[in-house]
Amino acid sequence: xxxxxxxxxxxxxxxxxxxxxxxxxxxxxxxxxxxxxxxxxxxxxxxxxxxxxxxxxxxxxxxxxxxxxxxxxxxxxxxxxxxxxxxxxxxxxxxxxxxxxxxxxxxxxxxxxxxxxxxxxxxxxxxxxxxxxxxxxxxxxxxxxxxx
Amino acid sequence: xxxxxxxxxxxxxxxxxxxxxxxxxxxxxxxxxxxxxxxxxxxxxxxxxxxxxxxxxxxxxxxxxxxxxxxxxxxxxxxxxxxxxxxxxxxxxxxxxxxxxxxxxxxxxxxxxxxxxxxxxxxxxxxxxxxxxxxxxxxxxxxxxxxx
DNA sequence: TGATATAATAATCAAAGATAGTCAAAGTTA
DNA sequence: TAACTTTGACTATCTTTGATTATTATATCA
Numbered sequence: 001x002x003x004x005x006x007x008x009x010x011x012x013x014x015x016x017x018x019x020x021x022x023x024x025x026x027x028x029x030x031x032x033x034x035x036x037x038x039x040x041x042x043x044x045x046x047x048x049x050x051x052x053x054x055x056x057x058x059x060x061x062x063x064x065x066x067x068x069x070x071x072x073x074x075x076x077x078x079x080x081x082x083x084x085x086x087x088x089x090x091x092x093x094x095x096x097x098x099x100x101x102x103x104x105x106x107x108x109x110x111x112x113x114x115x116x117x118x119x120x121x122x123x124x125x126x127x128x129x130x131x132x133x134x135x136x137x138x139x140x141x142x143x144x145x146x147x148x
Numbered sequence: 149x150x151x152x153x154x155x156x157x158x159x160x161x162x163x164x165x166x167x168x169x170x171x172x173x174x175x176x177x178x179x180x181x182x183x184x185x186x187x188x189x190x191x192x193x194x195x196x197x198x199x200x201x202x203x204x205x206x207x208x209x210x211x212x213x214x215x216x217x218x219x220x221x222x223x224x225x226x227x228x229x230x231x232x233x234x235x236x237x238x239x240x241x242x243x244x245x246x247x248x249x250x251x252x253x254x255x256x257x258x259x260x261x262x263x264x265x266x267x268x269x270x271x272x273x274x275x276x277x278x279x280x281x282x283x284x285x286x287x288x289x290x291x292x293x294x295x296x
Numbered sequence: 297t298g299a300t301a302t303a304a305t306a307a308t309c310a311a312a313g314a315t316a317g318t319c320a321a322a323g324t325t326a
Numbered sequence: 327t328a329a330c331t332t333t334g335a336c337t338a339t340c341t342t343t344g345a346t347t348a349t350t351a352t353a354t355c356a
Contacts, residue, residue, distance in 0.1 A: 057307085
């Protein structure tokens with residue numbers, strides 16, 4: 001597993017009980033022996049509004065990064081995702097979405113896997129390259145709408 | 149015996165016990181002293197849905213190619229559908245298949261409904277008209293393989 | 297006390313690294 | 327000759343790294 005994913009999972013685990021976590025960028029980085037900017041990379045690819053998170057931070061003395069989870073019920077969460085969803089989506093981003101929906105029990109594993117397969121590059125191999133991410137986003141949206 | 153077949157057999161052997169294997173394209177290639185793209189060739193000609201395989205991959209650090217296998221003999225009806233499935237499928241025909249799969253209790257209603265949505269004209273509205281039925285058939289095939 | 301320097305953080309951005317995919321040409325075999 | 331295989335150049339995607347910049351708190355100095 002790559003470091004970014006390990007850090008992502010570590011942060012997810014910090015959320016137990018609370019709907020927010022506060023970390024020190026440098027501490028996290030030295031905990032995982034990486035450069036601090038890798039923490040930014042993880043946050044900007046995995047803890048994004050589209051996935052139900054919002055992030056605040058402060059620099060300077062006593063600086064911090066605070067990651068909050070938007071607490072919505074399942075259908076609100078799905079609506080939120082649908083609304084914020086781009087008209088394009090890569091397979092990787094879709095996987096991150098689905099993973100989150102599972103982690104937060106919005107989708108069960110079987111359904112998440114089904115969606116994952118439906119919008120995988122393999123399923124869409126015959127779609128024109130320029131349209132693949134658009135079609136993927138559209139199928140994803142239709143499926144989520146149906147699940148609500 | 150040609151290299152592709154040797155690589156194919158090697159991958160088959162990796163499946164002992166598990167229903168999936170994960171390989172690194174470059175490692176495999178250097179193990180067999182071939183160019184990496186030969187691995188793609190082997191996978192795209194030998195590990196195809198019609199033969200009961202399903203492939204996922206990721207690029208970049210810690211990238212991988214994951215090949216999953218299903219036992220097509222477990223469900224003769226599905227096997228038949230997948231193997232005989234035309235490379236094109238209209239929404240109507242797809243609906244008929246789905247109905248039958250429900251009648252035979254291969255799929256429960258919820259899953260069948262999801263698949264129906266995934267391959268509906270609405271989901272595929274951005275796909276070129278000329279390719280719509282091909283894409284539909286392909287998604288359907290991948291889904292059926294995955295769901296067994 | 298107010299201004300300024302210093303230390304302590306975090307953000308940004310681009311380059312480098314690590315993978316995998318695509319496509320077409322060349323070679324081989326049936 | 328048609329189908330299959332091998333090869334390699336080029337492309338796409340994801341991750342890691344580091345240099346530079348921005349911001350904030352605190353200490354110090356006039």
